[in-house]
Amino acid sequence: MSGKPNPPACNCDDLIQFTNCRLVRNHQLIEDDLWVRAGKIINPEPIFFDERSKAHRRVDCGGAIIAPGYIDLQINGGYGVDFSFDKDTTEAGIRKVAQGLVKSGVTSFCPTLVTSPNENYHTILPRIPKRVEGGAGVLGVHVEGPFINPQKKGAHPENCIQTLENGIETLCATYGSLDGIKIITLAPEKVKDLSVIRQLVKAGITVALGHSMANLSEGEQAAQHGATLITHLFNAMLPFHHRDPGLVGLLASDAIPAGQTVYFGIIADGVHTHPAALRIAYRTHPQGLILVTDAISALGLEDGIHHIGQLPLEVKRGKAFVAGTDTLCGSIAPMDECVRIFRNATNCSTVYAIEAATLHPALCLRIEAQKGTLDFDSDADFILLDDKLHVLSTYIAGICVHRA
Amino acid sequence: MRLVILDTSKSVGEWAAKYVMKRINDFKPGPERHFVLGLPTGSTPLGMYKQLIEFHKQGKLSFQYVKTFNMDEYVGLPRNHEESYHYYMWNNFFKHIDIEPENVHILDGNASNLVEECNRFERQIKEAGGVELFIGGIGPDGHIAFNEPGSSLVSRTRVKTLAQDTLEANARFFNNDIQKVPKQALTVGVGTVLDAQEVLILITGAQKSFALYKAIEEGVNHMWTVSAFQQHANTLMICDEDATLELRVKTVKYFKGILRDVHELGIPDGYTN
The missing domain is CATH 2.30.40.10 (Urease, subunit C, domain 1)
Structure with missing residues (x-):
C-alpha cells in the first residue's frame, strides 16, 4: 500500500x-x-x-x-510575483502563483492588491484570470484599500489612500469596475455613508474591516450594515483596550445582527501574531476564525537575496527580511504551515485547524455549496x-x- | 428446525457471518452460477454484516457472483432518508463489498405502481433461480419481514399496511413523531421466504424471547408469522441466551444437546433438521 x-x-x-x-x-x-x-x-x-x-x-x-482544499482570502503574491507591483504581467503572475500554491494545499485564493493608484486597478483588475490550468482557482480579487486609515497604513503607500466619499460612484471610479472583486478591505471611519456596504454585499462582495482606527461602536455599525470580515486581526488596527476594545472587540460583540457571523482573518505564520494572541482569538470566537497567509512575493522562494519590486529582500530561515537587516518585511509562511502552526499553538483539533482554512473562508464568502x-x-x-x-x-x- | 444458542448477540452476528461465508464458498458461485441471497435490515443483522465485510476485506469472501434480494422497504420514504432500507443496505453493507450493482434487488417503495413493483420482484427472484439462503430477523410480535400478525402464511410479495404496534415501535427512528412513520411497506410474503432452499433467522435479546417461544414451542399460527418456518425443510435459527428466556428448559437443553459440537467447537455443519 x-x-x-x-x-x-x-x-x-x-x-x-x-x-x-x-x-x-x-x-x-x-x-x-x-x-x-x-x-x-x-x-x-x-x-x-x-x-x-x-x-x-x-x-x-x-x-x-x-x-477540502485550502482557501486563502489574502495573499499579495509569491514565487517572486507581487500582484500589486507587477502590473504588466498580471496574467503570467497569477498563473505562476496559482500553480505554486497547490504545493501548500491551496486550491482557491483571492489575489490581494494593496492600496494602489486608480490606474493600477484599472490595468490589473480586468486582467486577472479566473482559471489557471493546473493551478489554484481565483475566487475574485481582494482589494485591500485604498479606503483605509493613513494612521494604520502598514506597508501601503500613503499617497494613494482615499476617503470613500460618494458610495458606489467613488468605488467604480477607483476600481474601474466591481467585476472580479470579491473582498474589499476598508476602514469604516473613512466611509462617508455606510449604506454602501449593504450595496456591496448585495453585489456578492464581502466587506472586510481593517487598516483602521475604528472603535468598537464604529465596527459594530459597519457590521450592522453588512460587513462580515475583519482583515488580519490584531494587525493594522487599534490594540485591544478594555474600555474601548476596538475592532478586536467585534469578536465578543453583542450588537451583531442575529444570524450574522463575524469572521476574521488571522496570520498564523508564527511571527505576525503571537501564539497567545492566536489562542485568545480561537477561544473567544472559534467559529469566525479564518487562516490567511497574507503572503508577499517571497513566498516559495529559496533562501538568499531577491530583487522584487523596489526593495531587495532576503529570505533566511523561512522568514523574509529587508536585505541586510533584521527587519521583517512580510509573511512568507505557506498555508499548510500556517495550519500546522495554528494547531500547535492552540491545541485545537485537527479538523478545526483544517476548517479554519476551508469551511470558514467558504462560509464567509458564501460559497460553501461549492468550496470548503x-x-x-x-x-x-x-x-x-x-x-x-x-x-x-x-x-x-x-x-x-x-x-x- | 435447528436452533443454535450462543452466549451473546455479538457471537450471533459472527456465527451467522461464518455460516453465510461457508455457504457461499461451498456453493462455488461463478459467472453462470450465482449464489442468491435474501437479506434483512434492522439492528439484529448489523453484526453479521460487519463480519461479512471483514471477511471480504481479508480476501476470504467475494460477492462478485452473489445476487441479493432484500425483504422489504417502506412506501413513500425518500431513498436517501436514513431509515430507508436502501440507505441502510448501502451504508452498512453494499458500499464495503465487491457486489455488482445490477445483482442487487431492493423493492422500490416509491414506484408509481406498487403492485407491479411487487410482482416484478417475484419474477426477478424466479429468474435468478430462487433464493438459496434467505436470512431474516423477527419482530417482538413474531413478524418476519413486514408480515405482521395475521398475514397469510402463503403470502407473496405485496403492499402491506403496518400494524399500530409497528408504527409506535418505529416512531423512535422518526424523531418520535408517529405521523412521520410510513404507514405502508412493500414486503416479501411468508410464502416467498418459505420457497428459499434454506432460511436463517437471527433472534437476539430478551425482548424477542416471547416471539421465539411462539415460533418454536407453539403451533403454526398466522398471528406469529415466523412460526410458519416449522414447516420449512431447512430452517436454522440462531439466537443468544437472552432470547431463550421464555423457552422451556427442556427445549433449550434439547437443542444444546443435539448441537453440542456446533456450540462448543463452532463447527457449523454435521447436523440436520
Missing part, C-alpha cells in the same frame, strides 16, 4: 473512488470513501442503485486524511494530508495537480 495515489485518468467523466482514507466531513474525521466524477464530489448511493455502475478506478490513499467542504455536489478540490498535516497531494476539480 503506497501513500501515493495513482496518476489521474484523462477521462474526467470516470467515476473515481478514493479509499483507505479519513474524510473531514460534518466537523469530524470519518472513515469513508470519497467519490469523484466530472470535477464534483458525488453521492455514490444513487450511482449504485440508479446507474447500476461501480467506480472506474479506485485510488488507495494509504490511510491519509482527505480534506467535501459535501456531495461540491467542487472536487481536495488535498491528501498525513497526520502531521503535511500535504501529500492536491486535487482540483478531481484532477491531481500536485504530489509531494
Whole structure:
C-alpha cells in the first residue's frame, strides 16, 4: 500500500473512488470513501442503485486524511510575483502563483492588491484570470484599500489612500469596475455613508474591516450594515483596550445582527501574531476564525537575496527580511504551515485547524455549496494530508495537480 | 428446525457471518452460477454484516457472483432518508463489498405502481433461480419481514399496511413523531421466504424471547408469522441466551444437546433438521 495515489485518468467523466482514507466531513474525521466524477464530489448511493455502475478506478490513499482544499482570502503574491507591483504581467503572475500554491494545499485564493493608484486597478483588475490550468482557482480579487486609515497604513503607500466619499460612484471610479472583486478591505471611519456596504454585499462582495482606527461602536455599525470580515486581526488596527476594545472587540460583540457571523482573518505564520494572541482569538470566537497567509512575493522562494519590486529582500530561515537587516518585511509562511502552526499553538483539533482554512473562508464568502467542504455536489478540490498535516497531494476539480 | 444458542448477540452476528461465508464458498458461485441471497435490515443483522465485510476485506469472501434480494422497504420514504432500507443496505453493507450493482434487488417503495413493483420482484427472484439462503430477523410480535400478525402464511410479495404496534415501535427512528412513520411497506410474503432452499433467522435479546417461544414451542399460527418456518425443510435459527428466556428448559437443553459440537467447537455443519 503506497501513500501515493495513482496518476489521474484523462477521462474526467470516470467515476473515481478514493479509499483507505479519513474524510473531514460534518466537523469530524470519518472513515469513508470519497467519490469523484466530472470535477464534483458525488453521492455514490444513487450511482449504485440508479446507474447500476461501480467506480472506474479506485485510488488507495494509504490511510491519509482527505480534506477540502485550502482557501486563502489574502495573499499579495509569491514565487517572486507581487500582484500589486507587477502590473504588466498580471496574467503570467497569477498563473505562476496559482500553480505554486497547490504545493501548500491551496486550491482557491483571492489575489490581494494593496492600496494602489486608480490606474493600477484599472490595468490589473480586468486582467486577472479566473482559471489557471493546473493551478489554484481565483475566487475574485481582494482589494485591500485604498479606503483605509493613513494612521494604520502598514506597508501601503500613503499617497494613494482615499476617503470613500460618494458610495458606489467613488468605488467604480477607483476600481474601474466591481467585476472580479470579491473582498474589499476598508476602514469604516473613512466611509462617508455606510449604506454602501449593504450595496456591496448585495453585489456578492464581502466587506472586510481593517487598516483602521475604528472603535468598537464604529465596527459594530459597519457590521450592522453588512460587513462580515475583519482583515488580519490584531494587525493594522487599534490594540485591544478594555474600555474601548476596538475592532478586536467585534469578536465578543453583542450588537451583531442575529444570524450574522463575524469572521476574521488571522496570520498564523508564527511571527505576525503571537501564539497567545492566536489562542485568545480561537477561544473567544472559534467559529469566525479564518487562516490567511497574507503572503508577499517571497513566498516559495529559496533562501538568499531577491530583487522584487523596489526593495531587495532576503529570505533566511523561512522568514523574509529587508536585505541586510533584521527587519521583517512580510509573511512568507505557506498555508499548510500556517495550519500546522495554528494547531500547535492552540491545541485545537485537527479538523478545526483544517476548517479554519476551508469551511470558514467558504462560509464567509458564501460559497460553501461549492468550496470548503467535501459535501456531495461540491467542487472536487481536495488535498491528501498525513497526520502531521503535511500535504501529500492536491486535487482540483478531481484532477491531481500536485504530489509531494 | 435447528436452533443454535450462543452466549451473546455479538457471537450471533459472527456465527451467522461464518455460516453465510461457508455457504457461499461451498456453493462455488461463478459467472453462470450465482449464489442468491435474501437479506434483512434492522439492528439484529448489523453484526453479521460487519463480519461479512471483514471477511471480504481479508480476501476470504467475494460477492462478485452473489445476487441479493432484500425483504422489504417502506412506501413513500425518500431513498436517501436514513431509515430507508436502501440507505441502510448501502451504508452498512453494499458500499464495503465487491457486489455488482445490477445483482442487487431492493423493492422500490416509491414506484408509481406498487403492485407491479411487487410482482416484478417475484419474477426477478424466479429468474435468478430462487433464493438459496434467505436470512431474516423477527419482530417482538413474531413478524418476519413486514408480515405482521395475521398475514397469510402463503403470502407473496405485496403492499402491506403496518400494524399500530409497528408504527409506535418505529416512531423512535422518526424523531418520535408517529405521523412521520410510513404507514405502508412493500414486503416479501411468508410464502416467498418459505420457497428459499434454506432460511436463517437471527433472534437476539430478551425482548424477542416471547416471539421465539411462539415460533418454536407453539403451533403454526398466522398471528406469529415466523412460526410458519416449522414447516420449512431447512430452517436454522440462531439466537443468544437472552432470547431463550421464555423457552422451556427442556427445549433449550434439547437443542444444546443435539448441537453440542456446533456450540462448543463452532463447527457449523454435521447436523440436520
